[in-house]
Amino acid sequence: MSDLLERLRGRGWRMTAQRRVVAEVLDGEHVHLTADEVHSRAVGKLPEISRATVYNTLGELVSLGEVLEVATDKRAKRYDPNAHRPHHHLVCSQCGAIRDVHPNGNPLADLPDAERFGFTVSDVEVTYRGTCPNCAAA
Amino acid sequence: MSDLLERLRGRGWRMTAQRRVVAEVLDGEHVHLTADEVHSRAVGKLPEISRATVYNTLGELVSLGEVLEVATDKRAKRYDPNAHRPHHHLVCSQCGAIRDVHPNGNPLADLPDAERFGFTVSDVEVTYRGTCPNCAAA
DNA sequence: GCTTGACTTAGACATTGTCTATTGTAGGAT
DNA sequence: ATCCTACAATAGACAATGTCTAAGTCAAGC
Ligand SMILES: [Mn+2]
Ligand SMILES: [Mn+2]
Ligand SMILES: [Zn+2]
Ligand SMILES: [Zn+2]
Numbered sequence: 521m522s523d524l525l526e527r528l529r530g531r532g533w534r535m536t537a538q539r540r541v542v543a544e545v546l547d548g549e550h551v552h553l554t555a556d557e558v559h560s561r562a563v564g565k566l567p568e569i570s571r572a573t574v575y576n577t578l579g580e581l582v583s584l585g586e587v588l589e590v591a592t593d594k595r596a597k598r599y600d601p602n603a604h605r606p607h608h609h610l611v612c613s614q615c616g617a618i619r620d621v622h623p624n625g626n627p628l629a630d631l632p633d634a635e636r637f638g639f640t641v642s643d644v645e646v647t648y649r650g651t652c653p654n655c656a657a658a
Numbered sequence: 659m660s661d662l663l664e665r666l667r668g669r670g671w672r673m674t675a676q677r678r679v680v681a682e683v684l685d686g687e688h689v690h691l692t693a694d695e696v697h698s699r700a701v702g703k704l705p706e707i708s709r710a711t712v713y714n715t716l717g718e719l720v721s722l723g724e725v726l727e728v729a730t731d732k733r734a735k736r737y738d739p740n741a742h743r744p745h746h747h748l749v750c751s752q753c754g755a756i757r758d759v760h761p762n763g764n765p766l767a768d769l770p771d772a773e774r775f776g777f778t779v780s781d782v783e784v785t786y787r788g789t790c791p792n793c794a795a796a
Numbered sequence: 797g798c799t800t801g802a803c804t805t806a807g808a809c810a811t812t813g814t815c816t817a818t819t820g821t822a823g824g825a826t
Numbered sequence: 827a828t829c830c831t832a833c834a835a836t837a838g839a840c841a842a843t844g845t846c847t848a849a850g851t852c853a854a855g856c
Contacts, residue, residue, distance in 0.1 A: 534802060534853050556843075570805050575844070591729040595813085596843060610769070610777055619775045623768040630761040631748070631786055637757045638791035639748055645785045648769055653776035672822050672833065694812075708836050713813070733844085734812060 524586060524601075531584065541566045542577045546587065546601040552609070552618045554596040592618055592647050608645065612652035621648065662724060662739075669722065679704045680715045684725065684739040690747070690756045692734040730756055730785050746783065750790035759786065 524543055529535060545553070545561045553561070559574040578599050581587035588600040592611045598618070607620045627644045662681055667673060683691070683699045691699070697712040716737050719725035726738040730749045736756070745758045765782045 536803065536853075538804070554843085568805085570807095571844095572806080572846085573804055576804085589732055591732045594727060594729045594735050597732050610773075610775065610779065612777065613780075619777075621769060621773040621775075623765065623773065624770060625763070625768045627761065627765060627768075627784060628786070630763045630765075631759060632762060635748075635759040635761065636788075637748065637759075638794075639750065639757075639786075639788040640794060641748065641786050641788035642751075643787040645787070646765060647783045647785075648766070648777075648779050649781040649783070650774075650777040650779035656776075656778060674822075674834065676835065692812085706836085709813095710815085710837080711835050714834085 527586070528584070537566055538562075538569050538573045539577055541569060542574060542581075546581075546599065549602070550619050551602070552590060552592065552598040552600050554593075554598055556596070558599060590645075608647065610648040610650065612655055613649050614651060614655040617652045617654070665724070666722070675704055676700075676707050676711050677715055679707060680712060680719075684719075684737065687740070688757050689740070690728060690730065690736040690738050692731075692736055694734070696737060728783075746785065748786040748788065750793055751787050752789060752793040755790045755792070 525535065525540065528539070528543075533539065541562045542558060544565065545558050555575055555578055556571075558578065559569070559571050562569045562574060578587065582589055582599075586601070586603055588603045590598045590600050590609060592598060592609050593616060602620055607622055610619045610621045611617070623646060627646055628641065631641060631644075663673065663678065666677070666681075671677065679700045680696060682703065683696050693713055693716055694709075696716065697707070697709050700707045700712060716725065720727055720737075724739070724741055726741045727735045728738050728747060730736060730747050731754060740758055745760050748757045748759045749755070761784060765784055766779065769779060769782075
């Protein structure tokens with residue numbers, strides 16, 4: 521995720537301790553944290569960071585296209601740093617675990633013209649739901 | 659939607675004015691209202707109905723499988739009375755208009771085993787995004 | 797090292813959702 | 827028809843999530 525920091529510097533971002541910490545927290549695979557989860561973890565690394573800064577930074581990262589907002593959970597938005605490799609999500613209905621998945625085919629092509637109601641369709645989001653191995657064992 | 663009221667009576671529901679009004683508000687095609695939108699419209703028909711009752715009634719309808727919660731909008735849950743005919747959604751990114759759509763194929767079959775991480779996958783939700791004819795004209 | 801405008805902060809406020817204690821009533825019993 | 831009572835509705839407190847503002851701070855260019 522240091523390449524992210526590079527890109528952001530290139531876009532004129534001031535590199536503050538807060539932004540570095542948010543970027544660190546978002547680093548990794550299958551990361552889909554809520555804003556307050558990002559805040560908690562950020563506080564672990566930089567105790568004085570505020571909620572407002574976390575919300576601001578996440579909002580900026582989304583505007584820049586470096587992070588995606590996903591709605592897999594019907595309560596809070598989740599923030600996904602895996603913005604540069606298109607993918608969908610598989611969610612455990614019991615524990616909420618989320619994995620990135622790459623289905624075959626192109627779901628966009630499966631929407632017939634007759635079902636488009638004159639819309640220009642540009643994007644599709646697929647959420648699979650089920651039970652993860654951990655929850656199935658229990 | 660009077661068949662809905664019949665089914666609910668069959669399930670032991672007391673028929674109150676409030677529940678009738680919520681059912682009326684949810685009647686129709688392509689209806690995907692937030693709880694507070696349901697409340698506003700219900701107030702138009704029965705001014706003294708409370709927010710709590712609307713939330714309670716919607717929650718019960720969801721538990722009974724008569725209404726679906728959908729997460730097409732990343733802020734509030736939306737309530738969909740079209741629970742008995744499986745479908746997906748097409749959303750205008752600008753004005754938020756939502757249409758029910760029926761894509762070809764079975765997206766569940768498009769998720770390879772290697773991409774299931776040991777989950778038992780039971781359901782899939784597809785959200786198409788684009789621009790509606792109204793917003794395109796403006 | 798200054799300066800300055802971008803950044804951070806605390807906390808108020810807004811929206812969405814949940815819960816409880818009290819009051820009301822639908823629908824069966826009489 | 828009236829009474830009873832368990833179920834339902836209500837007001838409003840509380841919780842969770844998200845937005846905004848005014849004031850203080852500091853990264854980065856000079
Ligand atoms: Mn993801
Ligand atoms: Mn629908
Ligand atoms: Zn699980
Ligand atoms: Zn539109």
